[in-house]
Amino acid sequence: xxxxxxxxxxxxxxxxxxxxxxxxxxxxxxxxxxxxxxxxxxxxxxxxxxxxxxxxxxxxxxxxxxxxxxxxxxxxxxxxxxxxxxxxxxxxxxxxxxxxxxxxxxxxxxxxxxxxxxxxxxxxxxxxxxxxxxxxxxxxxxxxxxxxxxxxxxxxxxxxxxxxxxxxxxxxxxxxxxxxxxxxxxxxxxxxxxxxxxxxxxxxxxxxxxxxxxxxxxxxxxxxxxxxxxxxxxxxxxxxxxxxxxxxxxxxxxxxxxxxxxxxxxxxxxxxxxxxxxxxxxxxxxxxxxxxxxxxxxxxxxxxxxxxxxxxxxxxxxxxxxx
Amino acid sequence: xxxxxxxxxxxxxxxxxxxxxxxxxxxxxxxxxxxxxxxxxxxxxxxxxxxxxxxxxxxxxxxxxxxxxxxxxxxxxxxxxxxxxxxxxxxxxxxxxxxxxxxxxxxxxxxxxxxxxxxxxxxxxxxxxxxxxxxxxxxxxxxxxxxxxxxxxxxxxxxxxxxxxxxxxxxxxxxxxxxxxxxxxxxxxxxxxxxxxxxxxxxxxxxxxxxxxxxxxxxxxxxxxxxxxxxxxxxxxxxxxxxxxxxxxxxxxxxxxxxxxxxxxxxxxxxxxxxxxxxxxxxxxxxxxxxxxxxxxxxxxxx
Numbered sequence: 193x194x195x196x197x198x199x200x201x202x203x204x205x206x207x208x209x210x211x212x213x214x215x216x217x218x219x220x221x222x223x224x225x226x227x228x229x230x231x232x233x234x235x236x237x238x239x240x241x242x243x244x245x246x247x248x249x250x251x252x253x254x255x256x257x258x259x260x261x262x263x264x265x266x267x268x269x270x271x272x273x274x275x276x277x278x279x280x281x282x283x284x285x286x287x288x289x290x291x292x293x294x295x296x297x298x299x300x301x302x303x304x305x306x307x308x309x310x311x312x313x314x315x316x317x318x319x320x321x322x323x324x325x326x327x328x329x330x331x332x333x334x335x336x337x338x339x340x341x342x343x344x345x346x347x348x349x350x351x352x353x354x355x356x357x358x359x360x361x362x363x364x365x366x367x368x369x370x371x372x373x374x375x376x377x378x379x380x381x382x383x384x385x386x387x388x389x390x391x392x393x394x395x396x397x398x399x400x401x402x403x404x405x406x407x408x409x410x411x412x413x414x415x416x417x418x419x420x421x422x423x424x425x426x427x428x429x430x431x432x433x434x435x436x437x438x439x440x441x442x443x444x445x446x447x448x449x450x451x452x453x454x455x456x457x458x459x460x461x462x463x464x465x466x467x468x469x470x471x472x473x474x475x476x477x478x479x480x481x482x483x484x485x486x487x488x489x490x491x492x493x494x495x496x497x498x499x500x501x502x503x504x505x506x507x508x509x510x511x512x513x514x515x
Numbered sequence: 516x517x518x519x520x521x522x523x524x525x526x527x528x529x530x531x532x533x534x535x536x537x538x539x540x541x542x543x544x545x546x547x548x549x550x551x552x553x554x555x556x557x558x559x560x561x562x563x564x565x566x567x568x569x570x571x572x573x574x575x576x577x578x579x580x581x582x583x584x585x586x587x588x589x590x591x592x593x594x595x596x597x598x599x600x601x602x603x604x605x606x607x608x609x610x611x612x613x614x615x616x617x618x619x620x621x622x623x624x625x626x627x628x629x630x631x632x633x634x635x636x637x638x639x640x641x642x643x644x645x646x647x648x649x650x651x652x653x654x655x656x657x658x659x660x661x662x663x664x665x666x667x668x669x670x671x672x673x674x675x676x677x678x679x680x681x682x683x684x685x686x687x688x689x690x691x692x693x694x695x696x697x698x699x700x701x702x703x704x705x706x707x708x709x710x711x712x713x714x715x716x717x718x719x720x721x722x723x724x725x726x727x728x729x730x731x732x733x734x735x736x737x738x739x740x741x742x743x744x745x746x747x748x749x750x751x752x753x754x755x756x757x758x759x760x761x762x763x764x765x766x767x768x769x770x771x772x773x774x775x776x777x778x779x780x781x782x783x784x785x786x787x788x789x790x791x792x793x794x795x796x797x798x799x800x801x802x803x804x805x806x807x808x809x810x811x812x813x814x815x816x817x818x
Binding site for chain 2: 206207210211214215218219221329330332333334335337338341342344345349350452453454456457460471472475476478483486487490491493494495
């Protein structure tokens with residue numbers, strides 16, 4: 193097991209180096225001089241040259257790359273060209289909001305999708321199964337921002353039941369309003385964003401669960417369990433379900449980074465102050481450092497997610513060898 | 516060709532004539548017969564034909580200008596004059612949606628074509644040459660795959676000049692990796708199958724094996740995934756345009772119309788309703804057609 197993990201980690205290194213090179217290259221293909229962001233509009237040529245020198249923008253690209261990489265390895269993504277703030281600090285301020293939203297979305301998705309997938313599989317081709325299949329197609333085709341706008345229109349504006357933006361009412365905290373009022377306020381803010389993303393991804397996970405379950409209940413050992421005269425409930429829960437859940441566990445690893453990418457649209461609709469909103473702002477303001485940092489973080493998350501998925505698979509499925 | 520046909524006829528007659536061995540059904544006919552049975556896929560096909568007809572005949576259908584501004588008539592509800600109402604600067608939403616179908620559909624189509632072209636090229640090159648070439652290409656594919664697609668898309672959109680053509684290319688360039696992997700996997704597994712071995716044993720040349728046995732079998736999943744990918748590309752484009760980073764004004768795309776209507780949700784919900792329905796129906800139709808094609812093209816599913 194240990195040698196497997198070590199080998200996998202070693203394999204990730206060239207991948208991560210490749211990612212950093214691609215990321216760095218893309219950003220430096222960008223037209224326009226980053227100096228323009230750093231100097232006053234009517235700066236003289238000398239001033240520009242001095243700033244360029246100061247930020248090391250005159251060095252050859254490989255030199256700039258290694259300097260950047262060196263800092264990144266120490267967790268330092270440099271300073272924003274726009275507001276001079278530390279990029280790492282800006283991102284760390286935003287990250288909890290995105291993680292909080294992501295966590296809730298994952299919980300909702302799995303709590304609903306797993307039972308739905310199981311029922312669909314056990315009652316294959318039933319009315320329930322057909323409705324779920326249709327919903328899966330709808331969920332994939334409906335743009336999340338459109339659903340978001342529809343929800344905002346009905347529940348936020350027409351009925352005025354739910355707040356339409358932000359994480360919570362400004363000024364409202366446990367200190368000023370007590371725990372339950374704050375809890376209700378935060379919950380009301382999070383309902384719509386969670387519902388929108390969960391609806392889009394839930395159906396995919398449910399389909400996955402369904403096919404996994406279908407595959408398992410056709411296996412010989414399930415038939416054997418039935419033939420032994422075990423009650424159907426025991427057969428399903430003890431024999432089939434445990435094995436059918438294996439692939440779902442690994443989905444967790446790969447789903448998280450995917451959700452991360454989808455945050456851009458959702459945070460923009462609900463003005464959720466997370467990484468997604470930050471990335472849009474950074475892109476519109478041409479804030480190279482932040483865009484590079486977010487891209488790098490997303491890619492690292494993806495690689496780690498896949499690694500985690502593989503590890504989980506080995507942990508939960510004894511048939512898989514570590515080789 | 517004619518000689519071939521004659522030969523076939525002769526051959527058939529010498530084996531007992533037409534009555535006993537009817538001409539075998541062509542592959543295309545078989546696929547179509549099986550596809551027709553999938554009701555939802557047929558419905559999807561009709562929707563797509565309808566959408567493309569709208570796009571092609573846009574000048575005839577949407578007689579009003581999609582960019583003519585008419586401030587006194589802004590945010591007007593749907594009426595006989597403006598079938599889908601007007602937007603915040605008085606442009607006719609119906610015309611914008613119809614003309615927008617041209618842009619959204621062609622972006623989807625070209626982007627998917629770019630992605631599939633690159634995916635098939637890289638995947639089959641890797642599978643065919645194997646060894647180092649395979650290693651390098653697949654590592655590169657993994658690197659591109661590691662970036663969350665939408666972030667990558669945003670980053671590149673930010674770098675290139677925003678034009679309809681560039682948006683098409685960028686969506687294509689960011690969505691090929693999974694296809695490359697699929698094509699490579701297909702070819703690698705087909706290469707080892709018995710029918711390939713049989714063909715080789717019968718003395719078929721490499722070219723014949725590749726073009727006659729491997730590629731046709733590898734194409735089925737590619738066709739299915741292309742269909743679904745067009746839908747996906749339309750979604751990507753509309754997401755970008757919705758964020759204001761897609762097709763530049765004044766060109767209408769379904770996503771950019773939605774973006775414009777976002778601020779006027781309460782006063783003018785029609786601006787967001789109609790383009791949303793169009794995106795939804797089109798993507799749904801592509802997905803159903805893809806699903807139908809998957810069933811129809813799969814040689815293992817007997818009817």
